[in-house]
Amino acid sequence: MSHQPCAIIGIGQTKHKKRRDDVSLPGLVREAAQRALDDAGMNWSDIDAVVLGKAPDPFEGVMMPELSMADALGAAGKPLMRVHTAGSVGGTTAIVAAHLIENGIHERVLTVAYEKQAEGNAQWGLAGGRSGGMGAGGIFAPWMRSYIQHSGAPEDIGWKVAVKDRKNALKNPYAHLQLKDISIEKVKESPMLWEPIHFLESCPSSDGACAMVLTNEDGAKRAPKPPAWVLATAMRSELGQFPGRDPVRPQAGVECAHILYDSAGITDPRAQIDVAEIYVPFSWYEPMWLEGHDIAGPGEGWQMTESGATEITGDFPVNPSGGVLSSNPIGASGMLRFAEAALQVRGAAGEHQVDDATVALGHAYGGAAQYFSMWIVGASLDAVAQNK
Amino acid sequence: MADIAIIGYSQSPSWREAELTEPQFLFPVISEAIDHAKIERREIGFTCAGSCDYLSGQTFAFVMNLEAVGAWPPISESHVEMDGAWALYEAWVRLQAGDIDTALVFGSGKSSPGNLSEIYPLQLDPYTLTPLGVDPASMAALQARALIDAGLVTEREMAQVVARNRRDAMNNPRAQVSGDFDEDALLAEPYLTAPLRKHDLPPISDGACAVILATADKARAVCERPVWIRGIDHRIEVHQPGMRDLTVSSSTQIAGKNAGVGNAPVDVAELCVSFSHEESVLRRALGLAENVKVNPSGGPLSANPLMAVGISRFAEAARQIAEQGAHRAIAHASSGQALQQNMVAVLEGD
Numbered sequence: 001m002s003h004q005p006c007a008i009i010g011i012g013q014t015k016h017k018k019r020r021d022d023v024s025l026p027g028l029v030r031e032a033a034q035r036a037l038d039d040a041g042m043n044w045s046d047i048d049a050v051v052l053g054k055a056p057d058p059f060e061g062v063m064m065p066e067l068s069m070a071d072a073l074g075a076a077g078k079p080l081m082r083v084h085t086a087g088s089v090g091g092t093t094a095i096v097a098a099h100l101i102e103n104g105i106h107e108r109v110l111t112v113a114y115e116k117q118a119e120g121n122a123q124w125g126l127a128g129g130r131s132g133g134m135g136a137g138g139i140f141a142p143w144m145r146s147y148i149q150h151s152g153a154p155e156d157i158g159w160k161v162a163v164k165d166r167k168n169a170l171k172n173p174y175a176h177l178q179l180k181d182i183s184i185e186k187v188k189e190s191p192m193l194w195e196p197i198h199f200l201e202s203c204p205s206s207d208g209a210c211a212m213v214l215t216n217e218d219g220a221k222r223a224p225k226p227p228a229w230v231l232a233t234a235m236r237s238e239l240g241q242f243p244g245r246d247p248v249r250p251q252a253g254v255e256c257a258h259i260l261y262d263s264a265g266i267t268d269p270r271a272q273i274d275v276a277e278i279y280v281p282f283s284w285y286e287p288m289w290l291e292g293h294d295i296a297g298p299g300e301g302w303q304m305t306e307s308g309a310t311e312i313t314g315d316f317p318v319n320p321s322g323g324v325l326s327s328n329p330i331g332a333s334g335m336l337r338f339a340e341a342a343l344q345v346r347g348a349a350g351e352h353q354v355d356d357a358t359v360a361l362g363h364a365y366g367g368a369a370q371y372f373s374m375w376i377v378g379a380s381l382d383a384v385a386q387n388k
Numbered sequence: 389m390a391d392i393a394i395i396g397y398s399q400s401p402s403w404r405e406a407e408l409t410e411p412q413f414l415f416p417v418i419s420e421a422i423d424h425a426k427i428e429r430r431e432i433g434f435t436c437a438g439s440c441d442y443l444s445g446q447t448f449a450f451v452m453n454l455e456a457v458g459a460w461p462p463i464s465e466s467h468v469e470m471d472g473a474w475a476l477y478e479a480w481v482r483l484q485a486g487d488i489d490t491a492l493v494f495g496s497g498k499s500s501p502g503n504l505s506e507i508y509p510l511q512l513d514p515y516t517l518t519p520l521g522v523d524p525a526s527m528a529a530l531q532a533r534a535l536i537d538a539g540l541v542t543e544r545e546m547a548q549v550v551a552r553n554r555r556d557a558m559n560n561p562r563a564q565v566s567g568d569f570d571e572d573a574l575l576a577e578p579y580l581t582a583p584l585r586k587h588d589l590p591p592i593s594d595g596a597c598a599v600i601l602a603t604a605d606k607a608r609a610v611c612e613r614p615v616w617i618r619g620i621d622h623r624i625e626v627h628q629p630g631m632r633d634l635t636v637s638s639s640t641q642i643a644g645k646n647a648g649v650g651n652a653p654v655d656v657a658e659l660c661v662s663f664s665h666e667e668s669v670l671r672r673a674l675g676l677a678e679n680v681k682v683n684p685s686g687g688p689l690s691a692n693p694l695m696a697v698g699i700s701r702f703a704e705a706a707r708q709i710a711e712q713g714a715h716r717a718i719a720h721a722s723s724g725q726a727l728q729q730n731m732v733a734v735l736e737g738d
Contacts, residue, residue: 003485024515056447057469062518063442063510064469067724070624071631077642080624080729081478084441084469086448092466096478103484104389125447237465239454252462367451371465 005381006101007220007227008342010040010213016176016327019118020207025060026072029114032209032332033073036110040213041224044074047213048106053083053093053113054331055366060119073112087136087279087366088235089113090334091373094212094362095233098375101214102230108219114209115329122205122330137202137282139368141194143247144284148196150248151287153302155196158283159187160305162201162325165280168312169322171351176206176327201283201325208329210336228342228377231359231384232264240368247369249292256372257293264376265384269295269361272387273376275317275344275354276361277337281324286310289363290318293374312354320344320352334364338375345379358383392483393607393614394735396425396600397703402564402691405500406594410444414456414496414596421492421598426610429458432600433488435465436479438472438495439695442510445502453496464488471495472597472699473721473731479601480620489606496596497695504592512725513627525589527725528663529581531634535665536583538635540672543583546664547574550587550689553661557686564591565690587689588664595693597700615706615735619647622731627724634726640673643732649674649718651734656681656708657718658701662688666727670720674732684708698722702733709737 012035014020020028029052037043050073052066062068066075066082073080083093090113097111115122127135147153166182169175182200190199220227236256239245257269266272276295280286287301295316296304304310310318319325321340324333341362343349349357358379365372378384398420400413422429435457439450450467459465468474472495479491505523512518535541548571557566569587580586607614623639625632644650657680661667667682676682683689685704688697698721705717716736723729 003487056441058441058447060514061510062514063507064440064723065514066469067511067624067728068513068517068627070728071626071628075624076626077623077639079622081474082469083466084450085465085467086451096466096481099478099481099485103481105481105484235464235466236462237454238459238462240451242460250462252459255462367448370451370454 003102004104005217006098006214006230008212008377009215009220009223009227010036010042011339011343012036012039013174013210013336013339014208015174016206016208016329018176018204018206020116025062025065025116026069028116028207029069029112029209030072032211033110033112036211036213039225042213046108047074047110048108049079049100050075051081051083051093051097051109051111053089053335054115055084055086055089056125058120059122059125060116085366085371087330088334088364088371088373089366090210090332090336091338091362091364092235094335094338095235095373095375097214098230098233101216107216109214110211111214112209112211113332113335115331116207117205117329118207137194137197140282141197144282145196147248147284147288151299151302153287156184157287157302157305158196158201159184161280161283161286162187164311165319165323165325168320168352169326172321175322176204197282203281203324203328206327206329208327208332210332210339212339226346228345229381230375231378232260232376234260234263235373237371240370248288250369252370253292253365253372254294256374260374260376270316272359272384273361274357274359275320276363277321277340278318278363279324279334279337279365280319281328283325286318312352317354320349320354334373337364338362342377345377359387390484390486391604392480392601392617393604393611394599394702394706395602395607395611395614396421397706398424399562399597399700399703400595401562402593402595402693404564404592406498410496410498411452411455414453414494417596418456418492418494418598421600425600427490427600432490432492433464434479434482434491435463436475436493437467438470438475438699439497440469442507443497443499443502443694471695471697471721471723473702476599476699476702477620477622477731480617483601483603486603489603491601492598493601493699494596494598495696495699497693498594499592499694500594524725525581525584527629529584530629531726532583532663532665534634535668540635541665541668543575544571546588547571549664549667550574553683553686553689556684557690560685560690563686563690564593566686584663590662590688590692593692595696597696597703599699599702613710613737615709615737618734618736620733621646624729627728629726637669637673637727637730640670640730640732643730644674647732647734649732649734652716654680654718655714655716656684658683658685658705659720660688660698660701660722662692664689669727674718705735709735
């Protein structure tokens, strides 16, 4: 066993936008990576290895882009890995990078995730390209309808999530959507895309990148700013389709969460986690994952949303950054959740900071709700024990 | 680092055009690797795959390969958009933690449906190189020309590499191109992209390779002849070919040094020689002695399933140790054009 603590000492992200035509692909990742290095008080030459993640290459039309980005990522002469696990990829990429620190392979790892969706047609790509599938919304909509049916949730829960996350985004200067006049009425009146999902209950398509600098305990001591500590990581996958599968509460999501909580020493996630950045690309996924990861009991997830518990000021804030509903550069969206969780426990989340956050959950999922990546980060190595 | 062992491996044949889908031909390969390791599927603590959406011509193509793994109950799993050799590396890192003892890694590719000389230019810098339509053979030809001009290789030596690989491949039932070829006859063939002739290029292949890794305790418990990974490292170089010295492979050199290649004599090396001239570059970068046998399997010039060809070097090198009596072997994988990214591992028997 060579497990050693991993600290996040640098975090950077780009301004997310519908179209970042002011930067090239390498320019986009460099913007995020440079900010992460600045935050860590480091130079490019301080980095031992780079782990890059993104969703399908056909989104931008560049095959295995880590090869042409090696120069921009400062990776020449270093190890460079490229992860791709569908929508969960940003989270999985961070976990792969954390393993390099935890297992003593490297001392300083730069991990970066991005998507520049305006370069291509993401909707076409999500629908399987020439195979002509339904797209993400088309796959998820019946499962959301099933959740509504079984939980007895009132129809306005989805609208509330859509409004809450967009209001949170107004406190986050990096967020893509800045909908100052968002309201329940507007969400409800927006066009129906895939019943029950209205246009304003759906994530945008964004250009953006996220980067983090990870290091070991010694590196964290030398860092100029307080670190966030990786207290636990977990990944689980299952098949997307088979008889008897529960796609509303996938077993891989349940197991991933429990392995994560056990590993972090969390026995009561709702009480011991101060803030969660959960991958919610469509509004209904907030209550669905609260239940799917046993943060709320069966049929109680929507009650958390309804009661305001998931607001920034609530007892279990979800997506204070504005979440995927406000910025969705797909390959980076998972890493943004992981990074925003780390920002919260570092007390560095600015206007969307949750008071006294010391334990945070970062979460991502992908494919047909079949890939899960999660981490728990803390302000200290014993943050969970202190959060009785 | 903890010693991790290869305890099982399996490869599909290399097909010019597989009738089966990628998950279909992966399924028996994964099952055979598990059987070969004498373990049960449920004992696997981590799974990692390597494949490429662009070869399948479909977004999220790797998701379907999960069918061949049998991800139920749910599994701990990851995927790299790289050759399976990097999936092996990710699992090697993961096994260092010691909380799990067994990993399944695999690489697979079905390159036959697409036109590779149209697809592969998309792997280059999208602003300056892709628009030129530079295909792998053209890029390789630039490298071969640089080597010939520098007096580091001759066209005859390249033909000798091809003839030797094809002869060796006659003993490899998985090879796609094999036979007894006369080097003068090879040299009499016309150029495809000077100074490369068609036989200097690898075949277009579909196929898969799976490897089972285990921690030392697990390997000792289940495996008669574990093959130990004594060192492993990988490095990348700048992308722009004009900024590289194409006559050397600095990334292979660093990776080989970090993997400990030079610490003891090497018996055999399975190198990712996709174009005949690359053998000379890699031999020099790794400092291999004259007597080191390179690519007894026939190498990528005989069987080239993209995204599986690198991890296949691990399987072939392990086979040399477990089945052919070699003691110390090198496995090498490569990615990108003109050997831009390289991985080197030192494998040893007990």
